[in-house]
Amino acid sequence: MKALRHFLLALQFFTRIPVTGRLADWVGFSQAMLRASAAYFPAVGVVVGGLVVLLTAALMHYLPATYAPLAAAALGTTWSVWLTGAFHEDGLADVADGLGGSYDRERALIIMKDSRVGAFGAIAVVLILLNKVALLALLGAVGLVWMCFALMAGHVISRTWPLLIIRWLPHVGDEAGSKSKPLADQISTSSLAVALFWCAGALALSTCIAAAVLTGSDPLTLAITQVLPVLKVLAFGSLASALIFVYLLRLFARRLQGFTGDCLGTTQQVCEIAFYLGCTLALGSGH
Structure with a gap:
């Protein structure tokens, strides 16, 4: 029950999915609970990714085939932004404005x-959304399975990297006004282990489902010839996401000597895009 309450609190904090009324009263709130809910960030990715996948699959099925991947990518991205309340995109805009607007740390x-959103922030959000739609449309053009697989895995893995930012860098935001401060007091080893378990489990399940659909066989009797291509796409996507994560980690350490809540949102957004890019490169390299 404690784990469920922490999961629902994470869902309440990072999405617009209603956790209200008696359910919210049962979940409760405290800074310690919010800190513990960090373990369920990848689980939030499972929920958001799953809802986006459902809409995307429906659109790909019912829309005219020629432009279905592009329309599904655009509408699915809109759906994901609504589900999360543009929480991560807002962080990306703030970081782009801050790091683009001054080389001085304090400034x-x-x-x-x-x-207020400046030129750097507005450009960053526009570019991140354009890249997201373009890459997802490319994946959809290859096949619905690849698009849905990348969406689910991308939402999960991109919500795991920010936990390592919390683990390895100090929080340097405004402690009095920062909503992320309770999350940033240093994630515990047990919470990180739970988060990694969620991430690994979701990726493994997504891989099995994608391979099963590609073979058209029963999920319990997957053909190894289809598992390997899915693992290749997962490996390329994960590597690209990991590389950009390392870059962001070094950037925040060098420019800010730590991180703020906006840095966590930026990490999620950029690592998600990098994952999609890695998947498209894998599919374009001879699959």
């Missing part, structure tokens, strides 16, 4: 706290 942090 950059002040800019990041400003609620």
Whole structure:
């Protein structure tokens, strides 16, 4: 029951999925609970990714075939932004404004706290959404299975990397006004282990389902010839996501000497895009 409450709190904090009324009263809230809910960030990715996959699959089935991948990618991305309340995109805009607006650490942090969106932030959000739609449309053009697999895996793995930012860097935001501060006090080893379990389990299940659909066989009797291509796509996507994560980790350490909540949102968004890019490269390299 405690784990369920922590999961629902994470869902309440990071999405617009309603956890209200008596359910919210049962879940409760405290800074310690919010800190513990970090273990379920990848699980939030499972929920958001699953809902986006359902819409995407329906659109790909009912829309005219020629432009279905592009339309499904655009509408699915819109759906994901609504589900999360543009929480991560807002963080990306703030980081782009801060790091793009000044090379001075203190000045950059002040800019990041400003609620107004500047040129760097607006451009960053537009480009991230354009890249997301373009890459997902490419995956959809290859096949619905690859598009749905990348969506599910991308939402999960991109919500795992920010936990390592929390683990390895100090929080440097405004402690009095930061919503992320309770999450940033240092994630415990047990919470990180739970998060990695969620991530690994979701990736393994997604791989099995994708391979099963590709073979058209019973999920319990997967053909090894289809498992390997899915694993190849997963490996390329994960590697690309990991490389951009390392870059962001070093960037935040060098420019800010730590991280803010906006940095976590930026990490999620950019690592998600990198995962899709890796998947498209894998499919274009001779699959």
